[in-house]
Amino acid sequence: MVFLQVLINGLFLGGVYALISLGLTLIFGVIRVINFAHGEILMISMYASFFCFSILGLNPYLSLIIVVPGMFLVGMFIDQVIIRPIRNAPSYMQIFATVGLSVVLINLALVFFSGDYRSINLTFAKQVVHMGDIGISLSRFIVFAAAIVVAWLVWLFLGKTDMGKQIRAIAQDRDAARLMGINPNKIYMITFGLGSAMVGLAGGLIMPLYYVFPSVGAYFVLTAFVVVVLGGLGNMVGALLGGLIIGVIDSLSGFYLDPALKEMVYFVVFLLVLLFKPSGLMGMIGAEEMGLK
Amino acid sequence: MRIFRHALLTAALVALLVAPMGTALAADEIKLGTIFSRTGPLANLGLDSWRGAELARIVQNQKGGLLGKKIVFVNGDAPNPKAAVSETERLCTVEKVPVILGSFSSSISLAASAKANQHKVIYWELGAVGDKITERGLKYVFRTCPTGSDLGRDQLRFALGELAKKIGKKPSEMKVASIYEDSAYGTACAAGIRDLAKEKGIKLAVDEAYNYKATDLSSLVMRVKAANPDVILESSYENDAIMFFRQAQEAGLKVRQFVGSGGGMNLPGYQKALGTATSGYVCNVGYPGYNLNPAYAKGIKELEALYTKTFGEKPNSVFSVINYMGTMALWDVINRAGSLDPEALVKAAQATNIPADKTILRFGIKFAGPGSKNMGQNVLARYFISQWQDGKLWIVSPAAAATPGRSLQVK
Numbered sequence: 001m002v003f004l005q006v007l008i009n010g011l012f013l014g015g016v017y018a019l020i021s022l023g024l025t026l027i028f029g030v031i032r033v034i035n036f037a038h039g040e041i042l043m044i045s046m047y048a049s050f051f052c053f054s055i056l057g058l059n060p061y062l063s064l065i066i067v068v069p070g071m072f073l074v075g076m077f078i079d080q081v082i083i084r085p086i087r088n089a090p091s092y093m094q095i096f097a098t099v100g101l102s103v104v105l106i107n108l109a110l111v112f113f114s115g116d117y118r119s120i121n122l123t124f125a126k127q128v129v130h131m132g133d134i135g136i137s138l139s140r141f142i143v144f145a146a147a148i149v150v151a152w153l154v155w156l157f158l159g160k161t162d163m164g165k166q167i168r169a170i171a172q173d174r175d176a177a178r179l180m181g182i183n184p185n186k187i188y189m190i191t192f193g194l195g196s197a198m199v200g201l202a203g204g205l206i207m208p209l210y211y212v213f214p215s216v217g218a219y220f221v222l223t224a225f226v227v228v229v230l231g232g233l234g235n236m237v238g239a240l241l242g243g244l245i246i247g248v249i250d251s252l253s254g255f256y257l258d259p260a261l262k263e264m265v266y267f268v269v270f271l272l273v274l275l276f277k278p279s280g281l282m283g284m285i286g287a288e289e290m291g292l293k
Numbered sequence: 294m295r296i297f298r299h300a301l302l303t304a305a306l307v308a309l310l311v312a313p314m315g316t317a318l319a320a321d322e323i324k325l326g327t328i329f330s331r332t333g334p335l336a337n338l339g340l341d342s343w344r345g346a347e348l349a350r351i352v353q354n355q356k357g358g359l360l361g362k363k364i365v366f367v368n369g370d371a372p373n374p375k376a377a378v379s380e381t382e383r384l385c386t387v388e389k390v391p392v393i394l395g396s397f398s399s400s401i402s403l404a405a406s407a408k409a410n411q412h413k414v415i416y417w418e419l420g421a422v423g424d425k426i427t428e429r430g431l432k433y434v435f436r437t438c439p440t441g442s443d444l445g446r447d448q449l450r451f452a453l454g455e456l457a458k459k460i461g462k463k464p465s466e467m468k469v470a471s472i473y474e475d476s477a478y479g480t481a482c483a484a485g486i487r488d489l490a491k492e493k494g495i496k497l498a499v500d501e502a503y504n505y506k507a508t509d510l511s512s513l514v515m516r517v518k519a520a521n522p523d524v525i526l527e528s529s530y531e532n533d534a535i536m537f538f539r540q541a542q543e544a545g546l547k548v549r550q551f552v553g554s555g556g557g558m559n560l561p562g563y564q565k566a567l568g569t570a571t572s573g574y575v576c577n578v579g580y581p582g583y584n585l586n587p588a589y590a591k592g593i594k595e596l597e598a599l600y601t602k603t604f605g606e607k608p609n610s611v612f613s614v615i616n617y618m619g620t621m622a623l624w625d626v627i628n629r630a631g632s633l634d635p636e637a638l639v640k641a642a643q644a645t646n647i648p649a650d651k652t653i654l655r656f657g658i659k660f661a662g663p664g665s666k667n668m669g670q671n672v673l674a675r676y677f678i679s680q681w682q683d684g685k686l687w688i689v690s691p692a693a694a695a696t697p698g699r700s701l702q703v704k
Contacts, residue, residue: 002519005544009511016508117532119566128543137543209539210508211532211566219508254512259503260475262512 001133006255014247015144021227021239023198029234030171036098039217040105045203046212064204075196079189109214119211151240232283323362326384328395328405333372342397345616374404381405385412391633399423406434413635419619427670437619439674444554445485447578447676448526470499470522482528482554498522505533518546531557535566555579571681573702581677582611589694622658
């Protein structure tokens with residue numbers, strides 16, 4: 001019974017990691033921008049959700065109606081102002097730009113919101129449904145379910161819709177895509193916006209569970225990068241699977257080995273996967289070089 | 294020419310700065326140094342700590358000073374350890390003070406006290422808790438306040454003492470879990486807990502470290518739950534403390550009491566994030582403030598009034614009380630030494646034995662002697678226990694010191 005509870009805890013934690021990683025895998029895996037400001041976009045959306053609650057009195061789940069489209073716009077804005085001018089520059093230039101953006105955003109948040117930890121004290125977030133000895137936290141279940149639904153929707157979007165096909169075409173061969181009449185700038189902008197909206201959803205959904213402070217993004221983003229690479233770049237199902245695997249390893253090793261060792265265990269697993277399958281669990285061979293196929 | 298002009302300007306400035314100090318030196322004064330962060334990131338609590346010493350100086354001067362002379366402070370400013378070293382150097386060599394009082398921050402104290410010790414100047418630590426300060430065998434360093442590992446010892450002492458009594462268990466029946474964040478602060482507290490547990494022959498049900506940056510503590514919660522303890526002794530920063538508490542509630546982990554060691558668990562943000570759930574459920578070990586029972590801490594109300602009168606505002610932290618107490622003990626040492634000779638002062642300090650009821654906080658002062666592991670540390674120093682009740686921290690233990698109308702509650 002304890003094992004089952006620990007497993008469920010791990011799956012729910014994995015849901016959090018997966019939800020944060022989905023947006024990253026879209027940006028990192030598809031349009032090939034290593035976005036170090038991803039965690040800060042998470043931070044902004046958490047603050048947005050917090051202020052919707054504390055100022056407007058809006059339930060965090062309801063405030064997603066504002067936060068998610070808002071982050072879509074923020075993402076498109078970042079793409080146009082910061083990424084677009086260096087679109088063709090070497091990738092390390094883009095890394096510097098997004099690291100710079102991350103530092104700026106953290107410090108702006110420090111100036112405007114101070115370094116205090118803020119959290120929402122929501123009764124719903126504490127509700128636990130008991131099934132025998134197993135307790136299931138409703139708000140964590142929502143995050144878990146959202147991760148699965150979003151992964152599925154984006155997978156459908158990329159596979160079935162015209163826009164999704166354009167995104168994949170750009171990822172595979174930009175020049176050929178352009179010859180087919182696709183406007184790369186528009187696609188990049190929308191993809192960045194979409195990735196940001198997804199992390200906005202993550203921020204809004206985890207706000208009732210966690211707390212926000214200017215550098216909160218750094219706590220999550222390293223794990224998110226691990227998840228993305230583990231799952232295979234640009235692969236939505238891979239990100240979901242990667243997130244859940246890391247969550248379960250984290251939870252099981254924390255309980256059965258030692259809480260202080262859990263990070264070590266999942267990094268060892270990560271290294272082993274990369275050793276035997278460098279493209280990640282679900283990634284196509286060569287995807288780490290070429291991008292999504 | 295420009296260089297010459299600069300030199301001239303600098304010389305003039307130095308003369309301006311030094312001149313008033315020189316004239317202040319008079320035969321009927323005792324000049325002592327202080328090292329606190331008066332500017333920089335620690336200035337807020339550093340300055341409030343200094344105010345405790347300043348109040349003790351004012352009180353003593355009203356009583357006629359020391360050895361028939363008035364006490365004067367030369368106040369050094371140490372925003373960081375590097376500045377602490379140079380300010381200490383200045384106090385020892387230029388100002389030639391026989392004693393330096395400090396310093397709120399452990400890193401500043403470590404740097405400044407080593408320097409003072411080199412110059413055979415007494416370093417009188419009033420508020421910094423780092424264990425290392427008195428573990429270096431420095432002859433001229435004394436500390437009146439308790440240490441970091443005392444935080445842990447007092448957590449356990451309280452759990453096996455008043456808490457066990459309140460919930461009706463024998464100390465030997467108490468199941469104690471110890472969890473701590475794995476940086477210097479948490480490990481020092483946990484070491485104190487382990488130390489006292491060994492001494493008392495108690496086996497800890499859980500003794501686990503975690504990283505305060507972790508984004509999830511559910512596996513730790515499950516481990517603690519599996520051990521089914523009566524009390525959780527916790528040393529956390531703010532965000533991890535909130536997370537542990539929330540995840541413990543989610544997992545249905547029930548104990549009779551949480552006992553923190555200050556850190557994040559006595560911050561308003563902790564209480565705000567968790568709301569009424571902490572009321573009567575979370576205790577904290579730490580320095581007491583002005584909400585002590587006046588019948589126990591005799592003179593605490595008068596001290597608060599003097600603070601407000603002297604500095605024109607209400608006390609902005611609890612730190613002035615412990616600094617006041619430690620400084621009053623220094624006056625006792627200087628009076629007994631009868632002179633400001635460093636060897637006489639060390640001898641008098643080592644012979645210190647101030648009984649509990651002679652100090653405002655009612656713990657006595659007696660220093661660990663030469664040859665002991667923590668030479669110069671006040672072995673009688675104790676923390677107090679407060680508990681969150683109705684959104685505020687109230688002192689609940691020792692019972693006699695409890696804020697009037699408040700007492701320890703358990704779940």
